[in-house]
Amino acid sequence: MQDKFFAKKRLNSILITSLLLLITYGAITVTEYDVVKGFASIPEAIEWGFNNFYPDEKSLEKLPKIWEKLQETLLISFAASTVAGMFALVFAILGSNTTRVNSFIGTLARGIATLFRNIDVAAWAMILLFSFGQSSLTGYFALFFVSFGFLTRAFMETIDEVSNSSVEALTATGASYLSIIIHSVIPASIPQMISWLLFTIETSIRSATLVGILTGTGIGFSFNLYYKSLNYNAASLVVLMIVISIFTIEYISNYIRRVIL
Numbered sequence: 001m002q003d004k005f006f007a008k009k010r011l012n013s014i015l016i017t018s019l020l021l022l023i024t025y026g027a028i029t030v031t032e033y034d035v036v037k038g039f040a041s042i043p044e045a046i047e048w049g050f051n052n053f054y055p056d057e058k059s060l061e062k063l064p065k066i067w068e069k070l071q072e073t074l075l076i077s078f079a080a081s082t083v084a085g086m087f088a089l090v091f092a093i094l095g096s097n098t099t100r101v102n103s104f105i106g107t108l109a110r111g112i113a114t115l116f117r118n119i120d121v122a123a124w125a126m127i128l129l130f131s132f133g134q135s136s137l138t139g140y141f142a143l144f145f146v147s148f149g150f151l152t153r154a155f156m157e158t159i160d161e162v163s164n165s166s167v168e169a170l171t172a173t174g175a176s177y178l179s180i181i182i183h184s185v186i187p188a189s190i191p192q193m194i195s196w197l198l199f200t201i202e203t204s205i206r207s208a209t210l211v212g213i214l215t216g217t218g219i220g221f222s223f224n225l226y227y228k229s230l231n232y233n234a235a236s237l238v239v240l241m242i243v244i245s246i247f248t249i250e251y252i253s254n255y256i257r258r259v260i261l
Contacts, residue, residue, distance in 0.1 A: 052232045055240060059233040066222055066234075070241050073218035076136060077204040080143035085151050085197045088113075089186075092155030098167050099159060099185055101177075110156070117149025121207045125214040134216035142211050143204045150203075154196040155189070162188045191260045198253040205249055209242055 028035060093099045095109030119127075124142040132138040170180045212220020219242060226235040 053236045054233065055237040056233045059237045062234050063237065066219070066238055066241055069219045069222045070245060072136065073208045073212060073220070074205060074245065076140050076218065077143060077208045078201060080140050081147045081197065081201040081204045084144050084147035085200070088148050088151035088155050089193070091152045092159055093181060093185065095152065096156045096159040099181060113149050113152035115149070116145045117153055121146045122210060122214060125211045129215065136217045138215040139208065139211045139217050143208060146207070147200050147204055151196060151200055155193055158189045158192045158196065159185055162192065194260055195257050198256060202246070202249055202253055205246060
C-alpha cells in the first residue's frame with residue numbers, strides 16, 4: 001500500500017515537471033528567446049555594470065534630492081501599511097471564524113480581503129491613475145489596498161490560531177462580544193499581528209519603487225528619470241539608497257520581532 005502511494009507521488013511529480021518544462025519550452029518558442037545567447041550575455045552585462053553603474057562624484061551632488069524622494073517613499077509606505085493594518089484588524093475580527101458576528105458578514109469580509117489581496121500593486125497603481133493621476137495619493141492607495149488585503153487575511157489566520165480556546169472560555173462565562181475582543185482576542189494576537197505589520201511595511205517599501213515609476217512620484221520616479229536620461233551613475237546611487245533603506249528597515253523589523261515574539 002505504501003509503495004503504491006509513493007509510486008503515485010513520483011508519477012505526479014514527473015507529470016508536473018514535464019508540464020512545466022513543456023510550458024517553458026512553449027514560452028521560449030513563442031517569444032523567440034535565445035537561451036544560449038541569454039546566458040552568454042551575462043558576463044558582458046556584469047562588465048557593463050562595473051564600468052557604468054556606480055555612483056561617482058558628480059552623482060553624489062544629487063544625494064539631497066534623492067534622499068528627499070526616498071523619505072517621501074518611506075513615509076508613504078509606512079502610512080499605507082499602518083492605516084491598512086487598522087482597517088485590516090476590524091475586517092479580520094468580522095471575518096474570522098472565531099470572532100465573526102454571523103456567516104454572512106464573515107463571508108463578506110473575507111471576500112473583500114481576497115479581492116484587494118489578489119490584485120497586484122502594479123495593477124492597482126494603473127487602475128488608480130485614471131482617478132488620481134500621477135500623484136503621491138495614487139501610490140498611497142495602491143499600497144494601502146494591497147496591504148489591507150494581505151493583512152486582513154494574515155490577521156484572520158492569527159485570530160483563528162491563537163484565540164480560539166480563550167474565546168470559547170470567555171463565551172462560556174457569559175462575557176459580552178466586545179469584552180471578548182478587547183480582553184482576549186487583541187492581547188493574544190497583537191504580537192503576531194505586529195510581526196505581520198512589520199513584514200508588510202518591508203514589502204510596501206520594496207513595492208513603492210515600482211509604484212513610483214508608474215505614478216511618477218517618490219524614489220521610483222527619480223530612478224526612472226535618471227535611467228531614461230542615461231545618467232546611470234545617479235540611477236545607481238538611487239538603487240544603492242533603496243537597498244540600504246530596505247536592509248535597515250529589515251534589521252529593525254527583525255529586532256522588534258525578537259523582542260515581542
